[in-house]
Amino acid sequence: MQKEALFGKTLDELQRICVELALPKFTAKQIADWLYKKKVSSIDEMSNLSKKARELLNEKYLFGLTDPTKVQESVDGTKKYLFPTAHGKYVETAMIPDKDRKTVCVSSQVGCKMGCLFCMTGKQGFQGQLTAGEIVNQIRNIPEWEEVTNIVYMGMGEPFDNLDEVLKSTQILTSEWGFAMSPRRITVSSIGIVPGLVRFLNESECHLAISLHTPFHEERQKLMPVEIAYPLDDVLSEIRNWDFGRQRRVSFEYIVFHGLNDTPAHVREMARILDGIKCRINLIRFHPIPNTPLKGTDETRLQEFKEGLEKKGITTTIRASRGQDIYAACGLLSTKALGAN
Structure with missing residues (x-):
């Protein structure tokens, strides 16, 4: 199954993802911070998320950045x-x-x-x-x-x-x-x-x-x-x-x-x-x-x-x-x- 990109999701969409993965609602705001405000490019770098949360996200999603060629x-x-x-x-x-x-x-x-x-x-x-x-x-x-x-x-x-x-x-x-x-x-x-x-x-x-x-x-x-x-x-x-x-x-x-x-x-x-x-x-x-x-x-x-x-x-x-x-x-x-x- 092709993984979906997190990058490009709105806060509402991130909140729905957290609900689906049984993660606390506040996790969506943390993910948004990593996606749009910080210099990271992988889910594993989202250090204030629990290890379980990162594993669940990695199973279904990519961070989603693409480099210019x-x-x-x-x-x-x-x-x-x-x-x-x-x-x-x-x-x-x-x-x-x-x-x-x-x-x-x-x-x-x-x-x-x-x-x-x-x-x-x-x-x-x-x-x-x-x-x-x-x-x-x-x-x-x-x-x-x-x-x-x-x-x-x-x-x-x-x-x-x-x-x-x-x-x-x-x-x-x-x-x-x-x-x-x-x-x-x-x-x-x-x-x-x-x-x-x-x-x-x-x-x-x-x-x-x-x-x-x-x-x-x-x-x-x-x-x-x-x-x-x-x-x-x-x-x-x-x-x-x-x-x-x-x-x-x-x-x-x-x-x-x-x-x-x-x-x-x-x-x-x-x-x-x-x-x-x-x-x-x-x-x-x-x-x-x-x-x-x-x-x-x-x-x-x-x-x-x-x-x-x-x-x-x-x-x-x-x-x-x-x-x-x-x-x-x-x-x-x-x-x-x-x-x-």
């Missing part, structure tokens, strides 16, 4: 880790240092079924869901894990297409019994699956990022097939109905493509559709991937686009390009690894 480091300090999954595939995790910040970009799926034209991960197709443990493992099992200040769910996969495990992972990251991170240090990005969006807004306190990329319906449909099922108008309607308060943030991700979505008409339409939503726009440079006709806009036009949005009163930033020398775009490194098998 490969790491590449960029000249700018960005690192990309390649983690194996239970499916015999790979997912990517990026660690991005910036002064006193260390941001980890985690994956939520193996491949992706959304088929966005600009995304290398989508070209892999969907290959499986990650468990909460596999998601959190991408943070806990890199050398920098104790220095991580921010987490973004912007790696491989669509988080709202694996929402149960994503929400469980954010619970582990933010709970007092877990990593005890502030939810304001975590951003979950989605292309806008409306049922998942509604549930995420109700069940999580983490920041929200929506992949927008163009304000026009037909244009967005060509870039992102999800626009057919969940039009941007419906996504924005749900966001307008939500009170984000003073601390929680909503942002829109916008990859800028040459001659496609970088015109004054796009600026005007963005200002129109986002009117009344307190948000920011993150402009992203596009770096070419294989088998796509898309090209990134030039720097002059990128700056003009930013200035145009700011003149409309929209807070706009240009995200710095990081790690281009190490296959930093999502899906490139794992696609290469899959091809080597």
